[in-house]
Amino acid sequence: SQELEQSPQSLIVQEGKNLTINCTSSKTLYGLYWYKQKYGEGLIFLMMLQKGGEEKSHEKITAKLDEKKQQSSLHITASQPSHAGIYLCGADGGYQLIWGAGTKLIIKP
């Protein structure tokens, strides 16, 4: 079965600094989804990647899928307090999404 490993597990970043979160799959990814979760709330869809080498950006967040389609990274530029939360990567597993354990991001003012 497919497994996703996210790193780091948690991250504390000074406001204004850049950061990167990684998601590595044990198998080829046929669809990779990034979501953000705030405590007490549901998951908010950020981006979806499908093709090897694909890169997408939304505001200050950029997600990439490597050429081999086994690793994705999420990069945040000039972090803000609103970026704080848990970032989850999910792989298309047919009917379900298979999830990484999440990366908890804390932004220090």
Next chain:
Amino acid sequence: NAGVMQNPRHLVRRRGQEARLRCSPMKGHSHVYWYRQLPEEGLKFMVYLQKENIIDESGMPKERFSAEFPKEGPSILRIQQVVRGDSAAYFCASSPPKREGYNEQFFGPGTRLTVL
């Protein structure tokens, strides 16, 4: 267009009681998924339903748990005779009819179940 709605948001039950969690998908969505998130753990798939059909329940515990998505009304996740280990956040997601290669799911705010 309202998002995915779940109720209640918080549910407290004593051991042995029943818990019923409800999920109303987004308008136009006919596919519903239930996930469980245990404290300090990631999301785990439980069940995938379409109207009146269970498509994949491979993630559901064999006993005490059941799910339905009737022709009319919300999807229900039912947990009988709850135990402390059932304490978790239960998330529902919905999606429109599936397109090849797309599995974007829209999540509700979750129901946090606490078993005393």
